[in-house]
Amino acid sequence: MTRIILSLLFLLWGPTLALAASPAAFQSDRIVVEARGAGPDVILIPGLASTSAVWKRTADSLDDRYRVHLVTVRGFGDVPAGGNGEGLISGPAAAEIRRYMVEAGLTRPAVIGHSMGGQIALRVAADAGQRVGRVMVVDASPFFPSLISAGATTGDVEPLARLAYQGLLLFGDEALKTHAGSMGADMGGAADSLFGTLGWQGGDRRTLAQGLYEVMTVDLRSRLPAITAPVTVVYGWSADDRSPRSHIDGLFRAGYRSLRTPAAFERIEGAEHMVMIDQPRRFQAAVERFLR
Incomplete structure (x- = not known):
């Protein structure tokens, strides 16, 4: 049971990088935002246990032509949890x-989110309507368990998600790192192989546990018809038939089929979960196509 819980805890983590962004004038107890550059607006949202540092290469390649807005969710990395120390994470x-978009005067920004940040990007697009110009989700599904089992439901995974929540609070960062090498076995290698590159920055334990619980249980598929902006889905892919990544195309496409306008799909060969770090040149080329 312990190994199963630990496997679930390592579904999605960001890479171990130092936080590069510093707070901008915008004040929030939920997020930190740094803006740099000038031009059309691009918002970058990191995933679970990641800070804006995961977007460093992407931001460096864009900020000479775009105004880049680097988001960090409070409670991840070294950023104090603030309001994320209790209650929900992704929705707030x-x-x-969205409030930042208004206060900063953003004009139909492009929104790019990775993993949990991809789900947040979908929420922003569904609620902001025409105020969002376009959306890219990076290795993110509106319902993550469907990438492991196509027929999974929230009811199926909620008891496991509850155990994962409790397990993260119990085991903590060091125990998770110690057991990382044996994570995939209890799920037939699916979690470890599909969500590869499992380094992470950690953070406030309660915030991490709640974020993981939401990633495992939130199903945004019913919200997709509310999105008016075009959506691009970028994900890691492998030509090796032994890898779960070689069979992931249909699962990603099924997850987004309720969009009012069909999504564009770009698979990045040789990338695992951290697409922008695993294959930075291929990923950046996909971003450039997306922003044209």
Whole structure:
């Protein structure tokens, strides 16, 4: 049971990088935002246990032509949890990003989110309507368990998600790192192989546990018809038939089929979960196509 819980805890983590962004004038107890550059607006949202540092290469390649807005969800990395120390995480973070869009005077920004940040990007687009120009989700599904089992439901995974929540609070960062090498076995290698590159920055334990619980249980598929902006889905892919990544195309496409306008799909060969770090040149080329 312990190994199963630990496997679930490692579904999605960001890479171990130092936080590069510093707070901008915008004040929020849910998110931190740094803006740099000038031009059309691009919002970058990191995933679970990641800070804006995961977007460093992407931001460096864009900020000479775009105004880049680097988001960090409070409670991840070294950023104090603030309001994310209790209650929900993703919904309030999405609401704060929408408030930031208004206060910063953003004009139909492009929104790019990775993993949990991809789900937040979908929430922003569904609630903001025409105020969002376009959306890119990076290795993110509106319902993550469907990438492991196509027929999974929230009811199926909620008891496991509850155990994962409790397990993260119990085991803590060091125990998770110690057991990382054996994570995939209890799920037939699916979690470890599909969500590869499992380094992470950690953060406030309660915030991490709640974020993981939401990633495992939130099903945004019913919200997709509310999105008016075009959506691009970028994900890691492998040509090796032994890898779960070689069979992921249909699962991603099924997850987004309720969009009012069909999504564009770009698979990045040789990338695992951290697409922008695993294959930075291929990922950046996909971003450039997305922003044209």
